Amino acid sequence: MNDGLKASLKRLERLIQIRQTYVSVAETAVKQAEKELRRLEVAEHELAGHIRHTQEGIAYLKSATGQDVQTDDAYIKELEKQRGLLQLSIEKATGNLEQRRQEWTEAMREEKIASKLQERRLHQLERADDVAQQKAQDDAFIARYVRTRLEK
Numbered sequence: 336m337n338d339g340l341k342a343s344l345k346r347l348e349r350l351i352q353i354r355q356t357y358v359s360v361a362e363t364a365v366k367q368a369e370k371e372l373r374r375l376e377v378a379e380h381e382l383a384g385h386i387r388h389t390q391e392g393i394a395y396l397k398s399a400t401g402q403d404v405q406t407d408d409a410y411i412k413e414l415e416k417q418r419g420l421l422q423l424s425i426e427k428a429t430g431n432l433e434q435r436r437q438e439w440t441e442a443m444r445e446e447k448i449a450s451k452l453q454e455r456r457l458h459q460l461e462r463a464d465d466v467a468q469q470k471a472q473d474d475a476f477i478a479r480y481v482r483t484r485l486e487k
Contacts, residue, residue, distance in 0.1 A: 354446035
């Protein structure tokens, strides 16, 4: 029985190592997704600032032709289009981040389950060893008792 438990503990140890690797990989994926989301948010914020700056420039022009205003307006529309694309990318990145977080949570949960199982098996092995040791002591006591009775 002890050999089976020891083999089971070795398998569980290997499983825990694999689960820890999964957790590390998932954690790295979460960090990368967070970094990408931050990058996109910063780019969107900068683009929004650039749009605002261009609009302010148009508002404060003292001598501008209709052509200048149309050119600036077309430029702002192009920036708005880019901003819309960035916002779509941000939504995708947010979804990706949420998925990575779920994978990380699942990997940590599976690692915890394997660790608990290993702990239980270890206690089971310790109990089996204690029972075997107590049986050996009982056998030794009985043998000594029988020997002393036979000698009398």
